[in-house]
Amino acid sequence: MEAIKLNNSSDFWYYHDEYELGTWSFAKIRNADFIDLNLFIKTYISITEKYRILLPTSKNKEFKSISDLYTIEEGGTKKSIYKSLVFLKKRDEIVAEELFDLRQIKHETDEIEDLGINPVISNLSIANSSAISLPGSYISVNTDGFKEVLDFNKDDYTLYDEKVDQNNIKKANISGIDNSDLMFLNTPRFNSFLRDLKKLYSIFNSEIVINKNNTQINENGIFIGNEIVYYEDILELIDAKYQIVDMSINIDFEELKNQFNHEKRKERIETLKSEDKLIKEFLEANYKNLSILSWEQFYNSFVKEAFTMSDDDYLKHLKEVRCPFGFIGRASEAKKIYENLKDIEFFEEDVKKVISVITSGDFLKNKNLSLMEWLNDKFMIDFISKKIEGKSILDIAKFEGGNNFIREKIIEMKIFKLF
Known part of the structure; x- marks a missing residue:
């Protein structure tokens, strides 16, 4: 056939x-x-x-x-x-x-x-x-x-x-x-x-x-x-x-x-745990009890009142204290941003409020980033130690001494160069 x-x-x-x-x-x-x-x-x-x-x-x-x-x-x-x-x-x-x-x-x-x-x-x-x-x-x-x-x-x-x-x-x-x-x-x-x-x-x-x-x-x-x-x-x-x-x-x-591969993922988890251990030791040794005077001055002079005053009163206050920072926006905007941050348990209260104030104006707009994108950005901090390379603000905040590290790094940003 x-x-x-x-x-x-x-x-x-x-x-x-x-x-x-x-x-x-x-x-x-x-x-x-x-x-x-x-x-x-x-x-x-x-x-x-x-x-x-x-x-x-x-x-x-x-x-x-x-x-x-x-x-x-x-x-x-x-x-x-x-x-x-x-x-x-x-x-x-x-x-x-x-x-x-x-x-x-x-x-x-x-x-x-x-x-x-x-x-x-x-x-x-x-x-x-x-x-x-x-x-x-x-x-x-x-x-x-x-x-x-x-x-x-x-x-x-x-x-x-x-x-x-x-x-x-x-x-x-x-x-x-x-x-x-x-x-x-x-x-x-x-x-x-x-x-x-x-x-x-x-x-x-x-x-x-x-x-x-x-x-x-x-x-x-x-x-x-x-x-x-x-x-x-x-x-x-x-x-x-x-x-x-x-x-x-x-x-x-x-x-x-x-x-x-699951096994390699498990290995990666162990690596991350090891890295976290090194970060924990680094932060506890260098930032656990650190006091940052310039942070306290900025918070007391320009931040606290944003959460107790109206927009007009806050603007008046900034003029009275001769605020040199053009990135600060309206008090109402800072309060709105704070509402998005208040439930982040790893951030201490003053850190939440400072972040709210410095992002209330054009700071994020100029970077073309949303608030959460900025907080999760792995490259936004100029790291002192390679031990903390690749970590974001949110990652660092989880460690003891992490909030002090964040305070130092924020106050060292270029927008504070006149402070």
């Missing part, structure tokens, strides 16, 4: 729109500490963009799960759209088309809204049961069009090739329809796509489960003959006009492993 070669073999994919060639399931990870979901989603998108498979449909900028990438809303109704670039034969030529519904292959003139949304390849996200669970996936190839030979066993097939006599085909000893040229372009690319997804999920020790009853696939992808072939294996054999994989997208899985 032999497979018959037709000019437009992809026409037959339509008849197999309910055929599921294979499903690969990636289990989600429960209670996985230190998972950076944003980095996971970003890497997943890079894989889809590299192989042009399961390209995101949604235009949302924030995604909390895989399903968010493919969910769109039209007229109050949500749809899941899975777009992939797939090679087809159209008008006797091989072309790559962005498909999300198998019926697009057959009915080119149909309105998209009328289609049944039966994706060539889909990715159903396993719903999270916990905020710290990594979402799993069901990757499905929903057509036999990635096979080398398409089954030919239905009497009601209509052949869309004028050069072939259907009656003669039925009488002939034919095993199926030759789909090798499209399989050559689609299947290795899918296998490489699946391989990279496996690498991403394996970083979290996620197991892969497949349809064991299907001899045409295994955990690594879809067989070509008796082996799994990857895109890189045949790249030199592919005509340049069909090389649609973006080889410039390089995903460093070893680096990702270093970022995601």
Whole structure:
């Protein structure tokens, strides 16, 4: 028996729109500490963009799960759209088309809204049961069009090739329809796509489960003959006009492993604990009982009254004491900022009020920062000791002696150079 070669073999994919060639399931990870979901989603998108498979449909900028990438809303109704670039034969030529519904292959003139949304390849996200669970996936190839030979066993097939006599085909000893040229372009690319997804999920020790009853696939992808072939294996054999994989997208899985690996995260925690111990010792030795005269003068002369006076009275007071600082704003603004700081338990009261006053004017606006961005900025302090490098005001405040360190560093800022 032999497979018959037709000019437009992809026409037959339509008849197999309910055929599921294979499903690969990636289990989600429960209670996985230190998972950076944003980095996971970003890497997943890079894989889809590299192989042009399961390209995101949604235009949302924030995604909390895989399903968010493919969910769109039209007229109050949500749809899941899975777009992939797939090679087809159209008008006797091989072309790559962005498909999300198998019926697009057959009915080119149909309105998209009328289609049944039966994706060539889909990715159903396993719903999270916990905020710290990594979402799993069901990757499905929903057509036999990635096979080398398409089954030919239905009497009601209509052949869309004028050069072939259907009656003669039925009488002939034919095993199926030759789909090798499209399989050559689609299947290795899918296998490489699946391989990279496996690498991403394996970083979290996620197991892969497949349809064991299907001899045409295994955990690594879809067989070509008796082996799994990857895109890189045949790249030199592919005509340049069909090389649609973006080889410039390089995903460093070893680096990702270093970022995601739980053991290395544990090591990092121990390192941070060791660093914190050194910081604690440094602050206690140098700042625990430190008295800063210039801080006390600034607080008593220019800060306290902002929380007892009206805007007009406070402005009058600043003029009377000849305040040299143009960064101080209205008393009402200082009070409003204080409301955002009063519940930060690590800041002592005078520190909260000084920060409120110095940020009440144009200080933050000139830096193009919000209050919390400034307080969390790891580089805003000119550190005396390398032992405290990379810590923000909020980080330092948690240590004994930390508030004195902050007092000294704030009063040493350039805005106080006239004081």
